Amino acid sequence: MTDLQWGRLSNDAFNVALFAYVAGMVSYFAYMAFRRDAIWKVARALAFVGLGANLLAVIGRAFAAHRVPWGNMYEYSILLALLIVAGYLFIVEGHYRVRTLGGFALMFAVFTMAIAVSFLYVDPLPLVPALNSYWIKIHVVAAIAGSSLFALGGGVLTILFLIQDRRERRQLSSSVASGLPPIMGGSIDMDAPPDYSPDADEPAAPIRDERGGLLPPAATLDRMAYRVIAFAFPIWTFAVIAGAIWAQKAWGRYWGWDPKETWSFITWTIYAGYLHARSTSGWKGRPAAVIALVGFVSLLITYYAVNLWIVGLHSYKGF
Amino acid sequence: MSQTRVTLRQSLALVWRTLRSMRTALILLLLLASASVVGSLVPQWPNSPERVLRYQLDHPLVGALYDRLGLFDVFGSWWFVLITVLLFVSLVACLVPRTRAAFRALRQRPVQAREIDAFRLYEERVVPADPSSVIDGSRHVLRKRLFRVARDGEGRTALAAEKGMLREVGSLLFHWAFLLIVIGVIYGKGTGFTGKAVVVEGKTWVDAQANYDGEIRTGRFFDGNFSGVGIHLRGFEDTYRRTGQPMDFVSHVDLLDPQGSLVKQADIRVNHPASIDGLDIYQYGFGWAPVVEVRQDGELIASEPITFVQDTAPPGVPQLAMPWHGVLKLTSLDPQVGITFELWPDSRAFLQLQQTGQPIPMVQAFQPFMRFSVYRGDLADPSPLSLETAGLRRGARGIVGGGQTVDLKTGRPVAGDSAGSLTMSFPELRQYSVLQVSRDRGVPLVLLAAILVLLGLLPALYTSRRKVWVRAEADGSGTVLKVGGFALQRKSQFDGEFAKLVDAMARATEKPAGEGRSEDPP
Numbered sequence: 001m002t003d004l005q006w007g008r009l010s011n012d013a014f015n016v017a018l019f020a021y022v023a024g025m026v027s028y029f030a031y032m033a034f035r036r037d038a039i040w041k042v043a044r045a046l047a048f049v050g051l052g053a054n055l056l057a058v059i060g061r062a063f064a065a066h067r068v069p070w071g072n073m074y075e076y077s078i079l080l081a082l083l084i085v086a087g088y089l090f091i092v093e094g095h096y097r098v099r100t101l102g103g104f105a106l107m108f109a110v111f112t113m114a115i116a117v118s119f120l121y122v123d124p125l126p127l128v129p130a131l132n133s134y135w136i137k138i139h140v141v142a143a144i145a146g147s148s149l150f151a152l153g154g155g156v157l158t159i160l161f162l163i164q165d166r167r168e169r170r171q172l173s174s175s176v177a178s179g180l181p182p183i184m185g186g187s188i189d190m191d192a193p194p195d196y197s198p199d200a201d202e203p204a205a206p207i208r209d210e211r212g213g214l215l216p217p218a219a220t221l222d223r224m225a226y227r228v229i230a231f232a233f234p235i236w237t238f239a240v241i242a243g244a245i246w247a248q249k250a251w252g253r254y255w256g257w258d259p260k261e262t263w264s265f266i267t268w269t270i271y272a273g274y275l276h277a278r279s280t281s282g283w284k285g286r287p288a289a290v291i292a293l294v295g296f297v298s299l300l301i302t303y304y305a306v307n308l309w310i311v312g313l314h315s316y317k318g319f
Numbered sequence: 320m321s322q323t324r325v326t327l328r329q330s331l332a333l334v335w336r337t338l339r340s341m342r343t344a345l346i347l348l349l350l351l352a353s354a355s356v357v358g359s360l361v362p363q364w365p366n367s368p369e370r371v372l373r374y375q376l377d378h379p380l381v382g383a384l385y386d387r388l389g390l391f392d393v394f395g396s397w398w399f400v401l402i403t404v405l406l407f408v409s410l411v412a413c414l415v416p417r418t419r420a421a422f423r424a425l426r427q428r429p430v431q432a433r434e435i436d437a438f439r440l441y442e443e444r445v446v447p448a449d450p451s452s453v454i455d456g457s458r459h460v461l462r463k464r465l466f467r468v469a470r471d472g473e474g475r476t477a478l479a480a481e482k483g484m485l486r487e488v489g490s491l492l493f494h495w496a497f498l499l500i501v502i503g504v505i506y507g508k509g510t511g512f513t514g515k516a517v518v519v520e521g522k523t524w525v526d527a528q529a530n531y532d533g534e535i536r537t538g539r540f541f542d543g544n545f546s547g548v549g550i551h552l553r554g555f556e557d558t559y560r561r562t563g564q565p566m567d568f569v570s571h572v573d574l575l576d577p578q579g580s581l582v583k584q585a586d587i588r589v590n591h592p593a594s595i596d597g598l599d600i601y602q603y604g605f606g607w608a609p610v611v612e613v614r615q616d617g618e619l620i621a622s623e624p625i626t627f628v629q630d631t632a633p634p635g636v637p638q639l640a641m642p643w644h645g646v647l648k649l650t651s652l653d654p655q656v657g658i659t660f661e662l663w664p665d666s667r668a669f670l671q672l673q674q675t676g677q678p679i680p681m682v683q684a685f686q687p688f689m690r691f692s693v694y695r696g697d698l699a700d701p702s703p704l705s706l707e708t709a710g711l712r713r714g715a716r717g718i719v720g721g722g723q724t725v726d727l728k729t730g731r732p733v734a735g736d737s738a739g740s741l742t743m744s745f746p747e748l749r750q751y752s753v754l755q756v757s758r759d760r761g762v763p764l765v766l767l768a769a770i771l772v773l774l775g776l777l778p779a780l781y782t783s784r785r786k787v788w789v790r791a792e793a794d795g796s797g798t799v800l801k802v803g804g805f806a807l808q809r810k811s812q813f814d815g816e817f818a819k820l821v822d823a824m825a826r827a828t829e830k831p832a833g834e835g836r837s838e839d840p841p
Contacts, residue, residue, distance in 0.1 A: 128565055129567055252601040253513070266355045280342065280345065
């Protein structure tokens with residue numbers, strides 16, 4: 001196949017992936033609402049089709065440009081989407097057996113890919129000398145892997161935790177307001193039918209993921225967010241270190257407060273703060289989650305704003 | 320008097336306690352992040368002085384305020400340093416007692432528990448063996464799983480075991496390594512320097528203070544000694560793809576010792592620096608350096624290559640489409656003569672621009688030519704790159720092509736020299752390479768510290784401390800094996816591990832101790 005054909009194949013695969021992700025996203029949300037296993041199977045199948053096409057889009061770029069497929073923002077973005085969806089399918093759904101969050105993870109991937117194709121597209125080209133180093137293989141892969149995991153943990157899971165936590169608090173306060181439960185001396189209306197709806201369950205007891213409200217319980221979301229962020233943190237640390245080693249080779253200094261360096265440091269600092277906050281009394285739960293969310297915003301700035309708008313050595317929109 | 324001293328001590332203790340708290344460290348950490356945000360949004364002097372100057376011109380009032388607050392050099396400002404110092408004081412204040420406690424805990428043997436059935440996890444098994452062999456078997460199982468095990472000191476058939484000290488050790492290593500990074504940075508940047516060397520093809524540059532182009536950034540503790548090492552540029556190549564995208568920039572150099580003899584040859588590329596004698600040499604930039612010869616009465620009075628520079632291209636114009644500018648100053652003549660040049664390395668680009676108005680990048684030399692203007696008078700401005708023409712008489716203007724000779728009085732081409740003539744020829748167009756030369760002795764230390772950060776981080780995040788206690792009590796012909804335990808982190812994961820541990824201990828003692836050991840795979 002010629003370079004041109006590979007490039008075209010990559011673009012076609014991209015479209016298939018985007019379409020499959022959108023359809024998968026809708027199906028996952030439908031599953032969240034109706035809880036039919038069949039819908040989940042369709043959603044999962046669509047997500048896997050999207051993942052396969054996404055992988056093909058990445059590989060196509062590699063063959064079209066004869067280099068690693070992460071040389072510009074468009075390619076970073078499709079790789080980021082790939083890793084987010086893979087992270088969701090294998091960690092959240094595979095390991096934690098939580099099925100209700102697929103819509104959110106796919107939504108993130110869809111946004112990333114839509115931004116990539118609308119604003120960041122460039123034809124596959126070889127690397128400019130400044131990027132042509134074997135460190136690009138190490139640094140960029142670590143940075144994108146770390147970013148996708150932070151997006152999953154600090155973004156998707158943390159936002160859902162905050163929503164669910166708020167709901168559970170409301171329920172708790174309303175159940176306290178409605179009086180004591182019968183076992184503690186409250187009254188009970190014998191004529192009323194027993195309330196088995198998901199909203200009536202007691203917030204203190206652990207709720208099974210697939211039975212409770214639309215979302216897993218807040219404690220589960222919080223734990224998952226922590227695990228994913230704790231997984232991402234050393235990867236991000238490594239990415240920053242690898243970037244510094246590369247900077248030493250390319251620019252003669254390992255650290256120069258270039259905007260990209262500065263923002264990756266800010267993101268690192270915020271997530272370091274999150275990890276400490278989570279083991280400090282008084283900062284657990286919501287305050288720590290807010291820090292994680294701030295870290296997610298910082299990650300978005302590190303990823304998008306620095307490359308596109310802030311002038312620096314990393315502002316290689318296109319090449 | 321004593322009253323105030325007590326309160327002073329109390330307040331100092333309060334400051335110390337506050338500094339040691341995690342809350343303070345967290346706030347300082349987030350403050351550091353906020354300060355960095357400012358540093359990335361306001362243009363920074365060390366990164367882009369020209370943007371700072373433009374900002375100050377555009378916003379004089381705000382610019383003056385920012386300047387006063389140090390916002391144009393956030394990372395060198397006193398308040399950024401203050402936050403960093405406070406953070407590290409807080410860090411050390413936390414680390415010293417923790418490190419001491421960790422050493423104590425590592426030396427100490429696991430402590431026996433009084434009642435083991437009160438722990439989160441507790442199981443009992445009846446095993447057909449005597450208590451002492453049950454304890455032997457359990458001890459073996461625990462040690463095999465890298466628990467630290469202590470027998471009961473009071474003669475009871477009991478064990479105390481723990482695992483996962485690596486978590487605390489890793490966490491301490493991670494945090495101490497940051498101190499090492501700071502030491503490496505201060506040492507390396509403090510004793511080091513960085514500067515730019517401009518070397519024309521065929522020329523040799525020597526590492527000495529006067530030979531650097533522009534400012535040399537030296538550290539606070541720089542000893543002022545330059546190495547005297549030489550860089551001889553054999554040739555420079557810049558290659559491009561058909562699209563105009565740059566492909567490679569390479570300087571072929573000979574690296575010479577201070578006596579001028581060859582140490583080694585090297586090809587310096589972007590991403591591939593060379594190093595000699597603790598100096599690191601990086602490819603930074605390049606440009607054109609036409610050789611200009613001036614003859615008075617046929618006698619050569621100037622024959623050096625001149626380094627030319629470009630103006631920054633306006634938006635939409637490729638940088639390499641811009642012409643190059645240079646200056647030649649003949650101060651030995653009376654009146655003194657200054658010549659300004661505009662070089663078009665590729666004359667096809669010039670023609671195309673004239674015809675179509677379309678600027679195209681000049682990526683290689685093709686029939687180069689220079690437009691020049693001659694000025695006469697006292698050359699007050701000593702700069703080799705610019706000529707202050709105010710107060711000078713303007714003389715001839717003209718064009719000189721590669722290999723041509725022109726008369727500087729008329730600006731017209733001439734064939735050769737004659738008596739009383741002042742001629743200029745353009746025999747050769749060379750390139751020059753801009754190399755960044757820096758020395759940073761702290762790099763290996765910082766790299767080591769960064770590796771330690773990572774090495775410490777992994778166990779600090781992923782291992783957990785677990786404690787297990789074992790009792791064996793005689794019960795008729797057999798023994799009741801009682802096991803209690805808990806994990807400080809990753810509690811739910813420990814449930815499964817604990818169950819397996821109890822199974823293994825029960826199994827290990829179902830047979831005589833000797834056989835039980837061989838049962839486990841090696």
